Amino acid sequence: MKHESIDGVVVRVRDYGDHDRYLSVLTKEQGRITLLSKGSRSLRGTQTAVSQLYTYGNFEYYRRGEFKILKSGTPIQPFYSLSMDIDRLNLAAYLCEVACEVTDQGEEAGEMLRLLLNSLYAVSRDLYPQEIVKGAYELRVAALSGYEPELHACAECARSRSDPFYLNVMNGALLCAECLKKSGANKKVRDTAYDDIREAELLCTLPPAVHTAMRYCLQAPIERIFSFDLKDGEDLRLFAKAAETYLLSHLGRGFDSLNFYHAMRTADAQKKEI
Numbered sequence: 001m002k003h004e005s006i007d008g009v010v011v012r013v014r015d016y017g018d019h020d021r022y023l024s025v026l027t028k029e030q031g032r033i034t035l036l037s038k039g040s041r042s043l044r045g046t047q048t049a050v051s052q053l054y055t056y057g058n059f060e061y062y063r064r065g066e067f068k069i070l071k072s073g074t075p076i077q078p079f080y081s082l083s084m085d086i087d088r089l090n091l092a093a094y095l096c097e098v099a100c101e102v103t104d105q106g107e108e109a110g111e112m113l114r115l116l117l118n119s120l121y122a123v124s125r126d127l128y129p130q131e132i133v134k135g136a137y138e139l140r141v142a143a144l145s146g147y148e149p150e151l152h153a154c155a156e157c158a159r160s161r162s163d164p165f166y167l168n169v170m171n172g173a174l175l176c177a178e179c180l181k182k183s184g185a186n187k188k189v190r191d192t193a194y195d196d197i198r199e200a201e202l203l204c205t206l207p208p209a210v211h212t213a214m215r216y217c218l219q220a221p222i223e224r225i226f227s228f229d230l231k232d233g234e235d236l237r238l239f240a241k242a243a244e245t246y247l248l249s250h251l252g253r254g255f256d257s258l259n260f261y262h263a264m265r266t267a268d269a270q271k272k273e274i
């Protein structure tokens with residue numbers, strides 16, 4: 001039987017029967033593929049190590065009908081240190097769920113794979129604030145999916161500076177403070193939960209530092225997209241909010257892993273206050 005081999009990251013794991021698992025693996029060449037991993041739920045299974053969520057590895061498989069059956073696998077980068085911290089683990093779960101959502105079988109996914117690998121690495125090593133990794137990832141995923149916001153200048157008057165700018169979440173266009181004033185009060189500027197995102201004309205506030213940071217993560221090489229700083233806590237919060245709101249609105253859905261990540265972080269922050 002002919003074996004094939006491919007490198008990729010496990011972005012979803014579904015148990016099947018008592019012993020087996022379906023793995024969704026994001027690969028450069030074939031996009032997201034599904035592999036049946038036999039016996040990987042057993043602790044002694046030979047495929048157990050490579051059948052874990054987040055693992056980047058080499059997968060050898062053979063085809064049987066329309067199924068791809070995993071024969072063996074070798075972890076290349078298992079990202080073990082993710083499991084040392086619950087916030088890191090939850091954020092990684094969200095990054096994988098998003099990657100799963102925006103990729104498909106048979107569609108080349110080299111950039112998405114590099115983006116995911118860089119992001120998982122940054123989260124696992126705690127190299128940057130999580131808001132920065134998460135926000136840069138979200139903006140870049142939006143761009144890779146064909147929804148890059150137009151952040152060069154105000155869409156109405158072409159002004160390239162404004163304190164602040166506003167991002168129209170629905171169409172990805174910028175609006176300067178002057179043009180917002182002229183357009184009247186029918187546009188809403190406020191914080192949102194996902195449930196509110198579907199309202200028309202939703203605007204996110206982008207102070208100059210946030211605007212610069214967002215432009216940076218859309219233009220920088222993927223290897224360097226997290227190399228910027230938002231020292232001001234409010235700027236960091238607005239950056240995180242704008243990136244998340246923008247991506248969810250364009251994907252048209254929320255994510256359980258994201259709700260869980262936020263809920264755990266909030267609970268954690270409250271614990272520290274007590």
Ligand SMILES: [Zn+2]
Nearest residue numbers: 154157176179
């Ligand atoms: Zn304007």
